[in-house]
Amino acid sequence: MLRAVLLIISVLLILISLLQSGKTDGLSAFTGSGDLGLFQNVKERGPEKLISQATMVLGIIFFVLVIVIRVVEG
Numbered sequence: 001m002l003r004a005v006l007l008i009i010s011v012l013l014i015l016i017s018l019l020q021s022g023k024t025d026g027l028s029a030f031t032g033s034g035d036l037g038l039f040q041n042v043k044e045r046g047p048e049k050l051i052s053q054a055t056m057v058l059g060i061i062f063f064v065l066v067i068v069i070r071v072v073e074g
Helices: 002-019 047-073
Strands: none
Touching: 002 047
8 A cells, every 4th residue: 555655656756856847958067068056046936836845745755655664564
């Protein structure tokens, strides 16, 4: 049962991660020619904020489930 929930959470996490907009332009992050904007103060608004929060929540649920499954089935 827990493994099925973990599978569903992981698929949702993958799908919602793919919905997030990219922060860099293509391969410029790997070549070093682009500005990564790591320390820019950019606030997310609207759907971006919702997707970002959902990704964080699903990630936390994923890790908690992994730990619970390991302890229960350990």
